[in-house]
Amino acid sequence: MIQFKNLHKRFGKLVVLDGLDLNIKKGGIFAVLGPNGSGKTTLIKCLLGMVIPQKGDIFYNDKSVLKKWNYRNELNYLPQIANFPPNLSVLELIQMVKNLRPKESNEQELIDLFGLNDSLNKKLGNLSGGTKQKVNLVLTFMFDSNLIILDEPTTGLDPISLIHLKELIQKEKAKGKTILITTHIMSFVNEVADEIVFILDGKIYFKGTIGELKKQTNNNDLEHAIANLISKQYA
Numbered sequence: 001m002i003q004f005k006n007l008h009k010r011f012g013k014l015v016v017l018d019g020l021d022l023n024i025k026k027g028g029i030f031a032v033l034g035p036n037g038s039g040k041t042t043l044i045k046c047l048l049g050m051v052i053p054q055k056g057d058i059f060y061n062d063k064s065v066l067k068k069w070n071y072r073n074e075l076n077y078l079p080q081i082a083n084f085p086p087n088l089s090v091l092e093l094i095q096m097v098k099n100l101r102p103k104e105s106n107e108q109e110l111i112d113l114f115g116l117n118d119s120l121n122k123k124l125g126n127l128s129g130g131t132k133q134k135v136n137l138v139l140t141f142m143f144d145s146n147l148i149i150l151d152e153p154t155t156g157l158d159p160i161s162l163i164h165l166k167e168l169i170q171k172e173k174a175k176g177k178t179i180l181i182t183t184h185i186m187s188f189v190n191e192v193a194d195e196i197v198f199i200l201d202g203k204i205y206f207k208g209t210i211g212e213l214k215k216q217t218n219n220n221d222l223e224h225a226i227a228n229l230i231s232k233q234y235a
């Protein structure tokens with residue numbers, strides 16, 4: 001479904017993606033992992049056309065998407081930091097996004113799920129961090145798309161909202177959707193991910209199931225297995 005081919009991206013002298021190759025097949029939950037600053041968000045932004053690589057190509061359903069925009073209507077994206085206009089209410093923002101995107105939406109179901117009915121008329125600038133993240137999730141999941149990209153989706157969520165998020169992700173997977181998630185929360189990865197994609201030094205250092213990672217690193221605990229991957233690289 002998605003292919004990154006020989007992707008190179010640097011910011012000034014800083015090489016972030018260094019000839020990265022990656023194939024993501026259709027359907028399932030893929031956790032994109034790596035240390036802080038390893039290039040996870042940059043990789044996702046390349047796929048979204050928000051960062052333009054210096055070299056390489058990206059294919060979505062076998063078509064190159066570099067400097068093209070139409071494919072974006074087929075995906076949903078949850079940004080790591082949502083910079084909402086502070087003076088708009090939650091409802092006004094949802095309405096605005098609906099007006100911008102000519103697609104069916106099911107926002108009320110999600111507003112109910114995340115208990116946002118009492119916050120609908122509040123200004124976005126006055127919301128708590130966790131509530132903002134719930135609004136961010138409503139805006140991401142309210143459209144029906146085959147590819148869902150979630151950059152740190154658990155940030156600020158309370159335990160009940162976290163359970164709702166996991167159920168939501170599993171529901172989308174059951175419909176055959178492809179879900180890419182970046183996160184540093186290993187318990188979350190353990191519960192939801194079908195496959196792990198680990199980025200280090202600008203390349204894909206590991207791709208496979210959690211079971212395969214544990215076997216390769218000879219470690220049964222995911223957090224330690226990941227730490228083991230990194231330390232072996234630098235040993």
Ligand SMILES: Nc1ncnc2c1ncn2[C@@H]1O[C@H](COP(=O)(O)OP(=O)(O)OP(=O)(O)O)[C@@H](O)[C@H]1O
Pocket residue numbers: 011014016034035036037038039040041042043
């Ligand atoms: N627009 C930019 N200009 C300059 N440097 C950038 C830019 N965007 C990202 N970087 C740098 O590229 C590197 C990779 O950043 P990126 O946000 O992709 O990492 P990440 O793996 O998502 O990190 P984290 O886990 O901390 O979210 C970092 O060193 C970052 O400072």
